Amino acid sequence: NRIDADGLAPLSRALAVKGCKMRELVLGTQLGGNPLGDLGVQHLAAALKQNDTMHTLCLDSARVTDRGAAALGVALALNTSLHTLSLGSNSIGDEGTTNLCVGLMEQAKQGSEGLRILKLQLNDL
Secondary structure: OOOOHHHHHHHHHHHOOOOOOOOEEEOOOOOOOOOOHHHHHHHHHHHHOOOOOOOEEEOOOOOOEHHHHHHHHHHHHHOOOOOEEEOOOOEOOHHHHHHHHHHHHHHHHOOOOOOOEEEOOOOOO
8 A cells, every 4th residue: 555644634633633552553665665755754753742552663765864763753752651662764864863863762761661662773873
């Protein structure tokens, strides 16, 4: 399936609903992924700020740049349930990586276990 930012918006709203039981979401693949882009990732990041059940999020080959990574960094600062985030084969550079790290540092300040695995292979680092 090819899901873009518009298609991801309703799913993101569902993820933000209290009581959502989804634990794993794989939207990226090694075969071209989904063209979510930064807008789609921003939808997901907004949902992650409220979601407390998601453990694994795979966004490989989803056309994510520093802008999308920045949105995820803000979400990581607030989300303590996500354990694995895979962002391989995107266009994330130093700025996006820094924003992800800021979110992780916020988790640490709160004493949260939070994210344990961050995959950034094949990016612009």
